[in-house]
Amino acid sequence: MIALFDTLTGFIDRIAERGSRRLALGSSRRSFLARSGTALVGGMLLPALPFDRTFGQALAAVGxxxxxxxxxxxxxxxxxxxxxxxxxxxxxxxxxxxxxxxxxxxxxxxxxxxxxxxxxxxxxxxxxxxxxxxxxxxxxxxxxxxxxxxxxxxxxxxxxxxxxxxxxxxxxxxxxxx
Missing domain, CATH: 2.60.30.10 (Methylamine/Aralkylamine dehydrogenase light chain)
Incomplete structure (x- = not known):
């Protein structure tokens, strides 16, 4: 039973290691910082988007x-x-x-x-x-x-x-x- 557990944890460790290495090869700290900065600045600009000053009042009829x-x-x-x-x-x-x-x-x-x-x-x-x-x-x-x-x-x-x-x-x- 212990041998099966060791085999299973070793398999999970290898999958996690491969995934981490692929992620590290495909991205850098700079790209992470750039994406984080873009998300932060984009989030700050959301309140500057147009807003409704009519407080939801519907438009009147055409006439x-x-x-x-x-x-x-x-x-x-x-x-x-x-x-x-x-x-x-x-x-x-x-x-x-x-x-x-x-x-x-x-x-x-x-x-x-x-x-x-x-x-x-x-x-x-x-x-x-x-x-x-x-x-x-x-x-x-x-x-x-x-x-x-x-x-x-x-x-x-x-x-x-x-x-x-x-x-x-x-x-x-x-x-x-x-």
Missing amino acids: AVDDPTACEYWRYCALDGNLCSSCGGSVSQCPPGAEISKVTWVGTCRNPADGKDYLVSYNDCCGRAICDNAPFCNSNERERPGYRMGLHNDINWCMANTSQGYHCTVAALVGIAE
Whole structure:
């Protein structure tokens, strides 16, 4: 019985030794370090991949281009925030009790009805608690990086008001873009 056990362990040792030698011949410490480094750097880049800032909200129906209470309304092409038209205000006016921000960002949106480009002033409405029952819209057409303040929509524009609490956002037409 002991002889059979010694034979079996010797056989397993030879198989393990052959496998180890093949692995050592086919790879080096440098290749191991290179693969490990690639996996480490690749793992660090995963959080930098695109992510969904709409928090899983589904897109509205196709006819929403004419609906001012839907994120797909043409004036909202550069809007980032809650719609005042769903919070008691309108497309261009804040709800009662909220005041319009003193600073703003401007976007250029194309009206599909007449094919013209319009300058749209996006103003945050300040002074009330955030409007939770409104859809959160995040459209970033022609948005510029954060260091170009007037062309960036991810800023709380209520910062110049006495009450800096954000409530919702309106999209007022300024004129036709030339």
